[in-house]
C-alpha cells in the first residue's frame with residue numbers, strides 16, 4: 470500500500486501528464502491542450518493527490534453558484550473526505566456547494582457517507598441497432614442545420630424548455646454548437662425546437678432535444694430525433710445513447726417509440742445542501758415587454 474498522501478491539492482505542471490492519461494480514457498478532455506487551458510484559467514479546478522487521486526472540477530452553470538465534479542478517480546474509502554475537501558475548495562472560490570459526479574446506484578454509499586443527498590436521478594437509454602423510422606413531416610415546420618449565429622435564440626428557447634439547473638449558459642451552448650451537429654426546427658421563421666448529436670468514440674450520442682412548450686405534441690420532437698438518428702446512421706454508428714431524467718416520461722415515451730431502451734443502473738447527482746433541479750426563475754426580459 471502506498472504511504473503517499475491521499476490529500477487533494479491543486480495540480481502543478483508536473484501532474485498534468487498523469488491527469489490527462491485518466492481524463493482522455495474517460496473522455497473528459499480530448500486533448501492535452503484542452504486540459505492545459507482549463508488548468509491555466511483556473512488551476513483549482515484540477516485537484517490531485519500524491520497517491521494518484523484526481524478530481525476535475527468545473528462551474529456547473531454560469532447562472533448558478535455550483536461547482537460540478539466532472540470526474541473523480543480515487544479509492545472508494547477516500548471519496549467522503551475528498552468530497553468534503555472539494556466543497557471547501559468550491560466555497561473558497563465563492564460557490565455555495567459542490568455537485569458529485571454522475572454516480573451509479575451501486576457507488577452511492579461513499580457520497581451519502583460524506584453527508585451528501587441525491588438531487589437528481591437519471592437513466593441512460595440506448596438504441597442498439599439503428600432501424601430506419603421515418604418521421605412524418607410536420608406542417609409548416611422546416612429543419613435546418615444550425616451554427617453559432619443562432620446562439621441567442623437557443624439560449625432563449627432553453628429558458629422555456631428547461632429548469633435553471635439544466636438550461637445551458639452561453640459558454641456551454643457555444644461549446645456544444647461547436648462540437649455537436651445541431652439542427653433547428655423553424656415554424657413561421659421562429660425557432661421552436663432543436664436537437665444536438667455527436668459521435669463519441671464510435672457511438673452516437675443524442676446530447677439535446679427540446680421543443681418549445683407551445684409547439685409540443687405535433688411531432689416536432691419526433692421529427693428532430695428521427696433526423697438526428699438518420700444522420701448518425703449515415704455516419705456508420707451502430708449504437709446511440711442518451712441520458713435523461715428518470716421521471717421525464719414524456720421524453721422517454723418518445724425515445725422508446727424510436728427503439729431506445731434503458732440500460733445499466735440509474736445515475737445520481739448529489740449535493741451537500743438544497744439544490745432545486747426543477748425550479749425556473751423567469752428572467753425579467755421575458756416578463757417586461
Ligand SMILES: CC(C)(COP(=O)(O)OP(=O)(O)OC[C@H]1O[C@@H](n2cnc3c(N)ncnc32)[C@H](O)[C@@H]1OP(=O)(O)O)[C@@H](O)C(=O)NCCC(=O)NCCS
Nearest residue numbers: 630678679680685686687688689690691713719720722723
Ligand atoms: C420531449 C420533447 C422534446 C418532445 O417534443 P414534442 O415535439 O412534444 O414530441 P412529439 O410531438 O414528437 O411527441 C410527443 C407526443 O405527441 C404525439 N404526437 C405527435 N404528433 C402528433 C400529432 N400530429 N397529433 C397528435 N399527437 C401527436 C406523439 O405521439 C407523442 O405522444 P406520447 O407522449 O403519447 O408519446 C418535449 O416535450 C420537450 O422539449 N421537453 C422538455 C425538454 C426535454 O425534456 N427534453 C428531453 C431531455 S433528454
